[in-house]
Amino acid sequence: VQLVESGGGEVQAGGSLRLSCAASGRTFSSYGMGWFRQAPGKERELVAAISWSGGSTYYADSVKGRFTISRDNAKNTVYLQMNSLKPEDTAVYYCAASSISAMVIFAGGYDYWGQGTQVTVSS
Secondary structure (H helix, E strand, O other): OOEEEEOOEEEEOOOOEEEEEEEOOOOHHHOEEEEEEEOOOOOOEEEEEEOOOOOOEEEOOOOOOOEEEEEEOOOOEEEEEEOOOOHHHOEEEEEEEEOOOOOOOOHHHOOEEOOOEEEEEEO
16 A cells, blocks of 8 residues: 655645545555654654544544545545644644554554654744
């Protein structure tokens, strides 16, 4: 599985961005998917995760109520809608795929990773 993120950029605080992650392969619909982020000097953290069907989702407390993860299995794409962005959301955002179909909330459960896309939120 190859994952390619897009949609990153620079935005002012309070603004919105939508990240997309396009996956190759015919088994996309069987993968649990996640979005992680890593800020300079910090560890990579899970932002949001979604099960294969989209029926189960998880959000980190820091983004709950502001970010929404979704997927379109027909398009082999997972999205992260980010609203009310804050400067502390600045990071490289990574898409990841897990061969475990359920929602996976630990980094070790993911088998494939994208190259990342930079999100910068200015105050």
